[in-house]
Amino acid sequence: MREKIWNWYSRESVQKALLEVSRNREVVPVFQNSFGKRPDILQFPADIMQNVAEGAISFHGSLERWKNPMELKPGMTKEQMDEIRIGWDVLIDPDVNDFEIAKIVTKEIIEVFKDHGVKSYFVKYSGGKSFHIAIPFEALPEKINFQDSNKLYPEILQKLIEYVKWYCKDKVREELLALDSPINISKRVGKNLEEIVSEEGLEPFKVVSMDVFGLRHLFRLPYSLHEKTLLVSLPIKPERIDKFEKEEALPENVKVSEKFLETKVKMHDAEALIIEALDWAARHKVETKLIVEEVTPIRKKIKKIPEDFFPPCIKKIFNGLNDGRKRSTFILINFLRNMGWEFDDISKKLEDWNEKNFPKLRTNYLRTQIRWHMRQERNLLPPNCENENFYISIGVCEPDEFCDNRKIKNPINYPFKKLKLRRKGK
Known part of the structure; x- marks a missing residue:
């Protein structure tokens, strides 16, 4: 799994797409069972790969756009957030455990937009x-x-979502009943019949959930992997919704091409939609909810990987060096951190390694380097294999057959791929 994730995010086209949509957004890495720290941002390809090296599977970004996302703090009031928010995007997320029904609702939401003259809308498969x-x-x-407008989030979005549900409710009900009977629909979505039927008949938005969002809401970024399915959160052309199949979102089938939330659109294109939604909300006395969505990060530690799985370059460094010792210190600390080693273990290993160096590095130098890395909020990656200033220049790049066959791009790939093969019994 880790190899698949690494290979996906290593693609330059994927990195470019993620960085483009991440501009002015809070971006949080998502691990197997937890979120990373907040706030965080993506600025460079190395930021993406660093998170992936630490175990990130997915990347979620804020609907809101900020002057500086790193100014966000827990406990901020809405007024404080209003001062640093420069915009926010409309996002509607119909949630239902049936892909055919999801397609029906998505198409009807698009029809609502079209009825109000909106042309600047985008669709993506969630993954x-x-x-x-x-x-x-x-x-x-x-x-x-x-x-x-930038100060009117989330109340405008919440009212808009309620308006969209009201506007297309009858049409969605009609489409659902044409698809299947209420009893079968209840089975398809895993709900009791009583939950989705009222005196008026089938209730479309009890079949499908369309929640309203609060402050600092996150959504899965386009071209991010889904943290559970490992499918790509894939932008698609709206006219392809009916024909779209999930297999198209397998990483090996994806070509980065379609945009999502492109900013170069017709200005004020959705003005009529917003005005109608607010008029309707005023007549129906729609109330909004002030919710702050803050996630407490729980980071899962990587189990310490033993030296048997390390690549030839690292093992050769361990034998001791005459030249490139300081560069190798940087390599070793970052490599071992990404192998799940604690700093006490790293410190002892560096001391043992330094005994083999000629001449030895000063003990104080090693301690200073370790202390510096301990102060960093995240692990850094060791340099890539192709970086001539490191492994090749130092004289430790002697790739074995596994390096060549598996197209290893960074030393940390080697152990993960070895472990994967062992689990498969190869």
């Missing part, structure tokens, strides 16, 4: 059970009721 439908902030009016 899981459904789709995300979005409108970028640039398509919204600059001011709403004489107030700056």
Whole structure:
């Protein structure tokens, strides 16, 4: 699994797409059972790969766009967030455990947009059970009721979602009943019949959940993997919804091409939609909820990987060096950290290694380097294999057959691929 994840995020086209959509957003890595620390950002390809090296599977970004996402802090008031928010995007996330039903609802939401003259909308497969439908902030009016739009999140989005549900409710009900009977629909979505049927008949938005979002809401970024399915969260053309199959989102089948939340759109394209939604919300006295979505990160430690699985370059460094000792210190600390080694173990290993060096590095130098790395909030990657200033220049790059056959790009790939083969019994 780790090899598949690493290979996906190593693609330059994927890195470019992720960094483009991450601009001005809070971006949080998602691990197998937890989120990374907040706030965080992605600025460079190395940021992506560093997170992946630490075990990240997916990347989630904020609907809100910020002057500087790193200024966000726990416990901030809405007013404080309003001051640093520069925009927010419309995102609708129909959640249902049936792919055919998800397609029906997604298409009807798009019809709502079309009925209101909106052309600047985007669709992506979520990587899981459904789709995300979005409108970028640039398509919204600059001011709403004489107030700056960037300060009217999440109340405007919440009212818009309720309006969309009301507007397409009858049409969605009609489409669902054409698809199947209420009793079969209840079985398809895993709900009791009583949960999805009222005196009015089938309730489409009890079959499908369309939750409203709060402050600092995160969504899976386009071209991120889904943390459970390992499918790509894939932008698609709206006209392809009916024909789209999940297999198209397998990483090996994906070519990065379609955009999601492109900012170069017709300005104020969704103004009529927003005005209609707010008029409807006022007539129906729709109340909004002020929710702050903050996630407490729980980081899962990597189990310490033994030296038997290390690549030839690392083992050769361990034998002691005459030249390149300081560069090798940097390599070893970062490599061992990514192998799940604690700093006490790393310190002892470096001391043993230094005994084999000629001349030895000063003990104080090694301690200073370890202390510096201990202060870093995340593990750093060792340099890539192709970096001539390190392994090749030092004279430790002697790839074995496994390096060549597996196309190892960074020393940390080697142990993970070896372990994967062992688990498969090869």
